[in-house]
Amino acid sequence: MTGTRIDRRFKALAAAARPALVTFVTAGDPDYDTSLKILQALPEAGADIIELGMPFSDPMADGPAIQAAGLRALKAGQTLVRTLEMVRIFRLGDDTTPIVLMGYFNPIYSYGPERFVTDAHAAGVDGLIIVDLPPEADDELCLPALNAGLNFIRLATPTTDEKRLPSVLRNTSGFVYYVSILGVTGTAAPDSARVSAAVERIKAHTDLPVAVGFGVKTPEQAASIGRTADAVVVGSAIVAAVADSLDADGRATESTVGGVADLVRSLSQGVRAARLLAAE
Amino acid sequence: MNATQSPNSFRSGPDDQGHFGLFGGRFVAETLMPLILELDEAYTAAKADPAFQAELESLGKHYIGRPSPLYFAERLTQHLGGAKIYFKREELNHTGSHKVNNCIGQILLARRMGKTRIIAETGAGQHGVASATVSARFGYPCVVYMGATDVERQKPNVFRMKLLGAEVKPVTAGAGTLKDAMNEALRDWVSNVEDTYYLIGTAAGPHPYPAMVRDFQSVIGIETRAQILEAEGRLPDVLVAAVGGGSNAIGLFHPFLDDPDVQIYGVEAGGRGLEGEEHCASLNAGRPGVLHGNRTYLLQNADGQILEGHSISAGLDYPGVGPEHSFLKDTGRVTYVPITDDETLEAFGLCTRLEGIIPALEPSHALAQVIKLAPTMGKDQILVMNLSGRGDKDVHTVAAHLGMEL
Numbered sequence: 228m229t230g231t232r233i234d235r236r237f238k239a240l241a242a243a244a245r246p247a248l249v250t251f252v253t254a255g256d257p258d259y260d261t262s263l264k265i266l267q268a269l270p271e272a273g274a275d276i277i278e279l280g281m282p283f284s285d286p287m288a289d290g291p292a293i294q295a296a297g298l299r300a301l302k303a304g305q306t307l308v309r310t311l312e313m314v315r316i317f318r319l320g321d322d323t324t325p326i327v328l329m330g331y332f333n334p335i336y337s338y339g340p341e342r343f344v345t346d347a348h349a350a351g352v353d354g355l356i357i358v359d360l361p362p363e364a365d366d367e368l369c370l371p372a373l374n375a376g377l378n379f380i381r382l383a384t385p386t387t388d389e390k391r392l393p394s395v396l397r398n399t400s401g402f403v404y405y406v407s408i409l410g411v412t413g414t415a416a417p418d419s420a421r422v423s424a425a426v427e428r429i430k431a432h433t434d435l436p437v438a439v440g441f442g443v444k445t446p447e448q449a450a451s452i453g454r455t456a457d458a459v460v461v462g463s464a465i466v467a468a469v470a471d472s473l474d475a476d477g478r479a480t481e482s483t484v485g486g487v488a489d490l491v492r493s494l495s496q497g498v499r500a501a502r503l504l505a506a507e
Numbered sequence: 508m509n510a511t512q513s514p515n516s517f518r519s520g521p522d523d524q525g526h527f528g529l530f531g532g533r534f535v536a537e538t539l540m541p542l543i544l545e546l547d548e549a550y551t552a553a554k555a556d557p558a559f560q561a562e563l564e565s566l567g568k569h570y571i572g573r574p575s576p577l578y579f580a581e582r583l584t585q586h587l588g589g590a591k592i593y594f595k596r597e598e599l600n601h602t603g604s605h606k607v608n609n610c611i612g613q614i615l616l617a618r619r620m621g622k623t624r625i626i627a628e629t630g631a632g633q634h635g636v637a638s639a640t641v642s643a644r645f646g647y648p649c650v651v652y653m654g655a656t657d658v659e660r661q662k663p664n665v666f667r668m669k670l671l672g673a674e675v676k677p678v679t680a681g682a683g684t685l686k687d688a689m690n691e692a693l694r695d696w697v698s699n700v701e702d703t704y705y706l707i708g709t710a711a712g713p714h715p716y717p718a719m720v721r722d723f724q725s726v727i728g729i730e731t732r733a734q735i736l737e738a739e740g741r742l743p744d745v746l747v748a749a750v751g752g753g754s755n756a757i758g759l760f761h762p763f764l765d766d767p768d769v770q771i772y773g774v775e776a777g778g779r780g781l782e783g784e785e786h787c788a789s790l791n792a793g794r795p796g797v798l799h800g801n802r803t804y805l806l807q808n809a810d811g812q813i814l815e816g817h818s819i820s821a822g823l824d825y826p827g828v829g830p831e832h833s834f835l836k837d838t839g840r841v842t843y844v845p846i847t848d849d850e851t852l853e854a855f856g857l858c859t860r861l862e863g864i865i866p867a868l869e870p871s872h873a874l875a876q877v878i879k880l881a882p883t884m885g886k887d888q889i890l891v892m893n894l895s896g897r898g899d900k901d902v903h904t905v906a907a908h909l910g911m912e913l
Contacts, residue, residue, distance in 0.1 A: 284812040285686065285798060287693045288536045294680060306810040332534060333797045337811025359534045359797065363524065384538040386700055391541060406538065410698035 231353045232325040233378050233401040236275060237436045237457065246453035247275035248498040249438055250491055251329065251462030253296035254279050254313055255305025256469055261479040262300070265469070265487050266317050270324040272488040273495025278356065278460065281310050281330030288358045290413040292463040295470060299477060307334045307343075311350045318351035327354040327380060327401070332368065340368045344375035354378030354401045362394045369398050382406050383429055385421075392432050402436040402458060403429055407443070413463025417442045423455035446497025453501030461494050517764035517840050520831065525714020525801075528837065530830035533713040535800045538697045543800075547715045549620045554722070559615060563723075566611050570644070571601045573608075573726065577734035577891070582861040583877075590745065590884035592877060593738075594894040595731050595759065598866065604896030605727060605755040606637035606708060612723035614641040617704035624699065625649040627706045628692040630657055630685035630751070631822030631869065632664025633896055634708030639673035649673040652691045655683035657821045664900050682815040685751075685825045689799055709752025710829035713800030717829050724758025731891055732762050739889055745880060747772045748893040749873040750843065751787070751823035753832045755895035764840060773832060774876045776818035777845030785817035789828045790836050790843040803830040819848040819904065820868035822896070850875040852908055855898065867896035868904065 230238075240247050250269055255262050269277055282297035282305050289297070314326055328347065335343050335357070347355070355372050362369075362381065369379045378401030386409070387395055396403065405425055407417030417439070426437050439452050440460025449459045468490045472483040520527040533543055553559040567573040576599065580592045597605040617625060625642045627649065629635030635651040642649035651668055655677040658665055668675050681687035689712075696705045710720040735743055746763060748756035750773040763769045778786030786792065789804045796805035798813055806814040806826035816826045835841040846854075851868060854875035859865050866874060870893060877892050884890065898905075906913050 284681070285690050287690050287799075288538075288697065290694075301812060308810075331797075333805075333807070333813070334811035336797050337807065337809075358536050359800075361533065361535065361537055361540045363533060363540075382537045384536075386538050386541045388541065395537065409538065409700055411694045414698070 231376070231378050231401060232323060233276065233327070233353050236325050237402065240275065245502055246456055246498055247438070247458035248273055248449070248495050249276040249278055249440065249458050249460040250274040250465055251278040251280060251460060252465055252469070253282055253293065253300050254310040255282060255300030255303055256296040256466070257299045257473055257477060257479050257483070258303040259305065259309060259313070261483055263313050263316060264484045266313060267320060268484055268488045269491060270321055272491035274324065274491055276325045276327065276458065278327045278329045278462065279310065279314065281307060281328055281334060283331040283334060286331065288411055290411040290463060292413045292467045292470065296466040307338050311346055314352055315350040325353040326351065327356055328352050329356040330358070332357050332359050335368060340371050344368070344372045344377055348375045348377055352377060354380050356380045356382065356404060358382065362397060365398055373398060373400065380404050385409050385425065392429070396433050399435065402438050403433060404460065405429060405437055405439045406441045407439050408441050410441070412441050413444070415442050416444070416448065417452065419451040422452060426455045446493045449494050449497040450501045453498045459498055465490060517835065517838065518761060520834065521714060521718050525718070527831045527834035529795065530802050530833040531714055531717055532802050533800060534797045534802065535713045536697060538700065542700055543713050550616060550715050550719050553616055553619055559619070562615060563612055567608070567726065571607050571611065572599065574730040574734070575599050577731060577738065579738070580862050583858065584881070586861055587878060587881040589881040589886065590888040590890040591886070592881055593735065593743070593889065593891045595727060595891060597727060597755065597893060597895045598897035602637045602640050603899070604633040604637065604867065605724060605758065606634045607640065608726055608758070609708065609720050609723040609754060610634070610637040610641040610706060613706045614645050617647070617706070618645060620704065622702060622704035623647065624703045625706050626652070626692050626695050626703055627708060628652045628685065628688040629708060630654070630688070630824055631820065631867070632657065632661040632668065632900060633822060635673070635675070636664050636667050636671070638706050638708070639668040639671035642673060643671045650695065651675050652678050652688040652695070654685060654688050655679045657684055660904060661821055661900060662903070684815065684821070686813065686827070693799070708754065710754040710757045710831060711752045711799060711801060711803065711827060717801065717831055720754050721757045721761055721831060724754050725761045727755065727758040727893060728760060728762035731759060735889065735891060742766055742769055743889040743891045744768070744884065745770045745772065745888070745890040747774065747873045747876050747880070747890065749774045749823065749869045749895065750790070750828060750832060751776065751825050751869065752827070753829035755893050757829060757831055759893045760841060771841045772876055772880070773841050773843040774872045775843055775845045776820060776823035776872060777847040778817045778819070780847060781845055784814060786845065787816040787818045787823050787825060788845040789826055790832060791845050793826070795833065798827050801830045803827050803833045804836070819851060819908070820872065822867070822869040823872065844876060846872040846875040852905065854878055855905060864894070865898035866894055867898045868901045870895045
């Protein structure tokens with residue numbers, strides 16, 4: 228089995244002995260065209276895997292930065308249909324960078340889960356992270372997604388104890404996403420000693436790569452987390468860079484795409500330095 | 508799925524995963540899952556503990572003032588010329604609404620679980636006030652999330668909460684109403700899992716909340732049953748209650764669900780009419796979806812984005828509804844009807860003048876349905892309405908609609 232683009236990417240990075248940089252952007256933020264340009268600029272800037280946020284009106288697990296990004300995208304007319312279209316167009320120019328859609332269940336439930344996993348796979352999506360679908364609800368989307376050839380990536384958190392971890396990992400594929408803080412996205416800095424202990428704990432239960440995110444903002448933090456994690460996820464900081472580049476009316480400016488790319492470039496350098504630092 | 512629901516009863520739900528048929532469940536982030544499971548275990552144990560039930564009953568009697576009276580609304584009955592109308596007087600409870608029934612139950616559970624901080628969401632402020640009240644009584648710090656719009660239109664309740672020592676945090680996300688307050692409370696909970704108890708005010712949210720809140724509110728229906736049997740020697744023909752999230756309604760309805768001769772009406776906020784988007788009639792104009800931890804009827808657009816809705820009553824201003832109501836709608840056991848803002852205001856005025864009772868705008872919706880139903884019923888028939896809250900908090904809103912300044 229050749230696996231998904233995610234499996235292939237982690238295999239290649241393991242051979243290169245470095246962690247992956249996973250970048251999160253919200254689809255359609257601040258508008259469809261700019262968002263597509265950002266998406267297309269990410270691989271060259273150093274993103275190894277792209278998490279593409281599907282905007283939702285009620286993002287209960289997200290902090291202020293990603294909440295605001297979702298509202299900007301919805302206001303600009305983003306829908307689930309357009310998010311899949313964005314992936315399809317991205318794939319015309321890039322057939323190797325994995326794309327993981329991240330969001331909440333209701334827009335997918337409204338679209339129809341079976342139809343969604345088929346259309347997402349056809350558009351070139353590799354995996355799904357759905358925040359409000361715990362393993363107890365695997366029938367809803369996880370199993371259809373696995374059948375359609377998509378990875379289903381589960382979140383493990385500091386509250387996921389030894390008893391619960393096996394059920395969280397059971398139908399997880401692609402990688403495991405460890406939520407490094409107790410809280411919503413982008414609100415606190417993770418403690419790298421605790422995080423590396425948690426990564427070790429998860430690795431004792433699975434051979435899947437472990438990604439760490441929810442509070443990583445700077446190249447230094449990315450480097451520190453990347454010493455033990457297989458991937459480092461940065462979201463709120465990138466989304467905040469989009470916000471900072473907008474004009475007074477909330478429109479994209481000439482610096483929007485370039486600003487995001489510059490930030491990703493410096494994060495990528497941090498991640499690439501991680502194992503070198505660890506080796507010193 | 509381990510179905511434990513008997514096909515012969517409407518009262519046996521939820522199953523052990525929290526499902527009422529298609530509805531309910533536990534759709535929450537992984538961080539909260541262990542907490543929800545812990546809560547479920549703790550509640551199951553408390554429910555079976557005679558000491559817990561005894562304390563609940565004692566506080567109900569001496570602190571809340573239970574049982575609340577079942578009152579024969581004689582002048583309204585004469586005026587409408589049909590069925591005998593009874594009010595279940597939940598507005599006479601301590602804090603002025605049915606909300607305190609649930610808050611007392613949950614604060615005892617929080618104490619039992621060793622939690623030391625209470626958070627709550629509120630729309631009209633009735634649940635916020637009740638949460639602040641029981642937090643004061645049991646000595647816990649309390650944070651109440653309230654939409655910024657609601658903070659503005661429910662000033663008296665905001666002040667009451669502050670007097671009671673609670674911190675009121677205005678939520679500016681979205682339209683600044685109940686759903687946004689609930690999002691923010693969930694974000695707080697996920698950030699403070701160690702010490703915090705989330706005191707949900709309505710029969711919605713992830714399992715076990717819908718069942719637990721219903722159980723604590725069922726005292727309304729249990730008392731009503733005994734009281735009407737004493738007053739009339741038989742069960743009522745019709746029950747009516749307003750439905751936002753639906754806690755006062757399920758509390759009245761649940762003990763009667765398996766009495767097929769009792770017709771049951773839930774009244775939704777029809778706002779400015781169901782043809783536009785300015786209403787909160789999720790059961791009449793929404794479709795099933797997943798929000799705030801459960802599957803239920805929701806107001807949403809074609810893309811599955813949740814709509815804000817509108818109601819003159821902040822307590823009904825919620826785009827979802829408790830999952831058991833969705834189940835009762837789909838099975839046809841309960842009839843859900845919309846009532847507009849204007850009909851509500853008329854009913855509010857009529858009750859105030861005829862009965863000398865100023866009802867809250869939430870039960871004024873139920874009252875408007877009573878005004879429609881009672882004249883179509885025989886004089887020997889009996890109708891019971893849940894008068895779930897008093898209207899002092901709403902006088903500013905009503906004055907504004909009547910073009911008066913206070």
